Amino acid sequence: MEKFFKNRQWLWAAMGAIGIFLISSFSIRHQHFVSDLGGFLGCLLLVGAYLGFNWSKIKQHDAKTIASMKMILVLVAILIVLEAVQQLLG
Secondary structure (H helix, E strand, C coil): CHHHHHCCHHHHHHHHHHHHHHHCCCEEECCEEECCHHHHHHHHHHHHHHHHHCHHHHHCCCHHHHHHHHHHHHHHHHHHHHHHHHHHHC
């Protein structure tokens, strides 16, 4: 248990859980993509939790972990772009 708190795994787990909760604010209503600041914060927290849990692998340049990280970041960027387009087209 002491190792759990020493390695900050509890922080990454909390960030991931809060991120998933906030991401649930993304929804599709009446053929429109709807979100708010909570959805963006949730995405950032989830990506931060992933990076935290896998930091040692990223520092070792693990190809699979880096590819997964890039894919997650691309998906988050797509969500942000879709939200921006929806706001512009109103």
